[in-house]
Amino acid sequence: MSRPHAPLTQFAVIGDCLQVGGIPLTRLAERAGRTPFYAYDRTAMTARVAELRGQLPAGIHLHYAMKANPMPAVVQHMATLVDGIDVASGGELRTALDTPVDPARVSFAGPGKSDADLSCAIASGAVLNIESEGEMARIAAIGARLGLRPKVMVRVNPDFDLKSSGMKMGGGPKQFGVDAERVPAMLAEIGRLGLAFEGFHIFWGSQNLKAEAICEAHDKTFALAARLGADAPSPVLTLNIGGGFGIPYFPGEQRLDLAPVGDNLARLLPQAQAALPDAQVVIELGRYLVGEAGVYVTRVIERKVSRGQIFLVTDGGLHHHLSASGNFGQVIRKNYPVAIGNRMAGGERETASVVGPLCTPLDLLADQMEMAKADTGDLVVVFQSGAYGLSASPVAFLGHPSAIEIML
DSSP states (O other), rough: OOOOOOOOSSEEEEEEEEOOOTHHHHHHHHHSSSEEEEEEEEHHHHHHHHHHHHSSSEEOOOEEEGGGOOOOHHHHHHHSSSEEESSSSSSHHHHHHHHHGGGGGGOOOOOOOOHHHHHHHHHHHHHHEEEEEHHHHHHHHHHHHHHHEEEEEEEEESOHHHTTTTTSSSSSSSSEEEEEEGGHHHHHHHHTTEEEEEEEOOEEEOOOOHHHHHHHHHHHHHHHHHHHHHHHHHHOOOEEEOBOOOOOOOOOOOOOOHHHHHHHHHHHHHHHHHHSTTTTTEEEHHHHHHGGGEEEEEEEEEEEEEEEEEEEESSSSSSTTTHTTTTTTTTTTOOEEETTTTSOOOEEEEEEEEESSSSSOEEEEEEEEEEEOOOHHHHHHHOSSSSSSSSSSSSTTOOOOOOEEEEE
């Protein structure tokens, strides 16, 4: 017997129909104007932030990692809930600067920043995460040209990595950040150049569902920050310890237990305050804040049977939702939670595959899943779709229309 997905409780079902943002899915499809579309529920985002703040110590500051979902309406809403925004491109920076968040609470990370990106950040008063010695030199030169003192943090590539992480962003050779053993020399040069040193950004990985692994990473992160802080050219004002909190996508995965993570941070904060008395501790999260608040909706345009197997051919697919399709076959594919959104309550059920309109066998949203028996015109819903959806998909592939995004 196959293992079930984790229970989905963020959306109500009334009668036979899924409700998103309190609106029946069938009505929502009319509001969107056409399928496919993404719908994001601001109430679910607000509830997630409130739940998280209730579990974390009061001394933890919360930032939104915009790359998870850069839709401007989502970013504007998140700006009312969090203490800052983390961006990873010049485009994201401009979106963040359009929000009410103080530019000093916007941090810009990522390798390969252009001179135009650096100039924009310095002129706006945002904080730049230095990724290399070369980038540090360019920041100093641009600051001198503008007559401004750039605000900088050092993004540290730690000397450890995170077990059980869906994507490792630190430890070992990485294009991200400055190797921990090279940071003391960089700190001395930051002081010599007269840059406004803010602190450290130490990020080890993402999509982790194991509280014990996150706690271990936090232990090592705080210890590393205290060690590096001894060489800082001025007091450490910010310690960004990354995020890494995952959400359950696949059968058998369980939700992250926040209680041990919060308890461990409560234990670590006094140690951090003793070692780095001026530092605000920041956790940056993207997927964890918005991932479960979104759905992708596509319509069945044909019901097809091939040698006994049922295929629901829809008007959406991997070009809108690459991760649900299996990332072009580069990973062992598993099914996201998928349902027939206008047939949620009961009725006849069947095993079917949901495929898209693209001329590739990789265009697969659900592989042999049990769901309500569907027909032409029914609405297929892919849950857990609020993060790394449309903006992380090959929307130009094979020339099909893009999906709509709506905020509720």
